[in-house]
Amino acid sequence: MKILVPVKRVVDYNVKIRVRPDGSGVELANVKMSMNPFDEIAVEEAIRLKEKGKATEIVAVSIGPAQSAETIRTALAMGADRGILVRTDQTVEPLAVAKILKAIIANENPGLVIMGKQAIDDDANQTGQMLGALIGWAQGTFASKVELGEGTVDVTREVDGGLQTVSLKLPAIVTTDLRLNEPRYASLPNIMKAKKKPLDETSAEALGVDLSPRLKVIKTAEPPVRQAGVKVGSIADLVAKLKNEAGVL
Template identity: 70%
Template sequence: MKILVPVKRVVDFNVKVRVKADGTGVDLANVKMSVNPFDEIAIEEAVRLKEAGIATEVIAVSCGVAACQETLRTAMAIGADRGILVESDADLQPLAVAKLIKAVADKEQPQLVIFGKQAIDDDSNQTGQMFAALAGWAQATFASKVVIADGKATVTREVDGGSETLELKLPAVVTTDLRLNEPRYATLPNIMKAKKKPLDTLKPADLGVDVTPRLTTLKVAEPAKRGAGVKVADVKELVNKLKNEAKVI
């Protein structure tokens, strides 16, 4: 069984992002970039399935600028067998990425595609679902447990009321939640080995996909700063402030 895992290059989760002075976006100059944490979980799950003898090959795919090669090398250091970069300098939005992944999947013919449930930069939580719709595959989102057997995927997923278990016929799409696993660290020997693993580079035009942005960002701004807390003398003053100043009652 072949597993495809899309991975995204994002600002490292430890970095405090800054908005550009002109409000056109986030300042990425000299900022540490890393693999999206949810995608690390997806790679880890795919590698575990391979180690269990269920999967035969794990392919990492990333869409974006040339620097995304580093993201793919990290995925291969974790355990992916090879990488595919769909290189584009365009602002790739979720639908465009879903179409690119669909084109790669048509070429590679995986039986399972594992997405991180969302990226920590835009929090769109759309790409996996859009891919499933384009491919016409069964899907299970927010997976906390995945079991593959007899040509089916049994997925436990988190919902508002607790959890539910779905059974999907392969090929299928799964998006990962935090509790699915804890990704391993990429060791130095594996990082060195990853440099020798095959990495193919494609262009959106090679896949016949139009990645022209459909949405326009009008302005990016930092959240309003929280005001300082105050002490009140009694309940009467508290109620007065909640009613007349905060206007919450």
């Protein structure tokens, strides 16, 4: 069975985000970029399924500028078999991403799609659900455990009330949550081998997908700076401030 894993290039989670002076968006110049952490979990889960003999091939897909090839190479170094880059320099909204993935699925015919539940740059949490609706596949979102059977996949989901297990008929879509696994580090030999693995490049136009934006960002602003706290000399002072200044008593 072939597994398709979309991976996204985002600002590294350790980087402190800065807003552009004109409020047009987040500053990306000279900023460290890396694979979306939820997508790393998806790649790791696909590799584990292949190591168990449940999958035969892992295809990593990324949509973005030429530098997104580095993100695919990271997935290849972790253990994916080949990559596909849908190259574009414009911002791609979740619906357009879902349409591109639908076109790639039609070409690749995977038995399972494993993807991060959301990207840490926009936190949209929409692409997996939209993809499922577009192609009519069953979906298991927020997965904390995945077990492949004969023609089915059991997905344990993290929901508000605890855990829920659903059984899906393949082909299906699974979106990963943080507690599904701990992604591995790519070893130096695997990083070198990844350079020789196939990486194909295509475009949204070639796949017949219109990337025209449907959303308009009016303004991007940093959250207000948190005011410094104060020290009080006694419990009586604390109660007075809570009552007279904070208004919580």
